[in-house]
Amino acid sequence: MSAIREHIDHVPLIDHHCHGITLDELSGPEFELLITESGSHHHRSHFDSPFGLVVRSECAEVLGLPRHCSAEEYLARRAELGPREAARLLLAGTGIDTYIVDTGYLGTQICSPAELGALADRPAFAVARLEALAEAIAPDVTAEALPRALEAAVQHSTTTHVGFKSIIAYRHGLEFDPVRPTDREVVAAAEAWYARAERTSSWRLDDPVIMRYLLHCAADTGRPLQFHVGLGDADAVQHRCDPSHLTRFLAEIEPTGCRVLLLHCYPFIREAGILCHVFPHVWMDIGLTLNYLGPSAETAMREALEVAPFGKQLFASDAFGLPELFLGGARLWRRSLADVLEHWVARDLIGVADALRYVDWMANGNAAHVYGIPEVRG
Ligand SMILES: [Zn+2]
Known part of the structure; x- marks a missing residue:
């Protein structure tokens, strides 16, 4: 086995985007x-x-x-x-050191970040989903009061969460107006949302004005902001999930110091790579993609390493519900990265010392930097 593969097989990972698992039979x-x-x-x-x-x-x-x-x-x-022992074995096989967990989706049917951390016997941090935050608050405040209430709730989340996640790609598409809406526009959108909620008894937020207001509130905190990009369930209309649509928004929020993370990115891996290349505050992962490509994972890894600088790539499993997705995500990441880097070394396109350094960045160093969490040592 090459020194690179050996190193990649054992490097500890920060899983910067994942979800809890179910412990039901x-x-x-x-x-x-x-x-x-x-x-x-x-x-x-x-x-x-x-x-x-x-x-x-x-x-x-x-x-x-x-x-x-x-x-x-x-x-x-x-x-x-049994589900608990299977989870323990599978999580132990991942080599994931730290979990950063999105708590927004079906939060009651899957375990909490703390429970996941306990199962894996590793630290776990939480990320707040913006749309879920707004849906929880809206029923208790008037439309008039909503702008300040959302701003306060987003700010308050920074005491308990290490970052934010948006699913505007699913709910609307990434081609939203990049400019921060005025309070008057948010109140008008809230009035329409409240009337709809009254009619349908559902607080599901899909209003683009309120969602982009949330994005600007999150950016103002300076905390990392994750975007779902590309591959997802049947709700996601793929051509609206192309991250190129975010270009003007990314330029708009650059002065806030907010760091943006593009999640999954399939099939827009190259588009995401271009954004990572041109903007100092944009990072990406190919979590989810690797699992669903399975034996073809290497093609995604090869594309991810085409144009984005090595300081801009993160590891993520995007596991949801099953510990199998953590194991697959970690193993396919290690294997596909080793396949690509071994090939580069064999052709003398990269030196071994550089390759090892970049592996450490992508496995955990870049994530520790972006989220401001402790560095992992192998
Ligand atoms: Zn996810």
């Missing part, structure tokens, strides 16, 4: 819906997909099964171990 069909971004069952099992292969090889091995076992064997072994 899952039926086969329930498990299957957590190994896909699709909310539906298809003609064939989701075990017969690129990530299905990862589960039946990498995860199977960690749970004491032969590689390339069947879906039935996998589910039987998992049931035998």
Whole structure:
């Protein structure tokens, strides 16, 4: 094994974007819906997909099964171990040192950052989802009072959370007006939102004026701001998730000192890389992408390393619901990065010392810098 692969296999990771997992006993069909971004069952099992292969090889091995076992064997072994023991084994196999957890989605069905940290016996930090924050506050304040209430809530979150996340890509698209809306515009949008909530009994926020107001409030705190980009569930209209749409917004908030993180990025890895290249305050990851590309993960890693500087890449699993997604994310990141860097070294395009230094940055150093959390030492 090369020195680079050896180093990458053991370097501790900061997972800068992930979610909690469920500790419920899952039926086969329930498990299957957590190994896909699709909310539906298809003609064939989701075990017969690129990530299905990862589960039946990498995860199977960690749970004491032969590689390339069947879906039935996998589910039987998992049931035998129980969800807690399976999670403990899979999380221990990741080499993730620190978790930065998005608490915004289905927060009650999955474990909290503290529970995830306890299961993995590692530190865990929380990220606040802006749209969820607004949905929690709005029912208790008038439309007139909403601008100040949102600003205060975002500011207050900085005492308990290390950053913010926005899903405006899903709810509207990334092609929003980059300029901060006035209070008058926010109040008018809030009145329409409240009337809609009254009619539908749902506080789901999809108003672009209020969402972009939240983005500006978050940027003003100077804390890191994550954007969902690209690949996601069936709600995400892909051409509206192209991060190029953020270009003017990124220029607009640069003076605040806010650091922006582009999450997942598939299939817009090159567009994200360009933004990381030109803007000093933009970083990216290819979490989620690696898991769902499975055996093709290397093609995404190769693209991610094309134009973005090495100080701009972070590791993320984007695991949600299942510990398998943490294991797959970590293993595919390590393998694909080793594949690319070994190839560069073999062709004398990079020296080994540089390669090792960049690996440490991408594994944990860049994330520690962006989020202001402790550096990890191998
Ligand atoms: Zn996520």
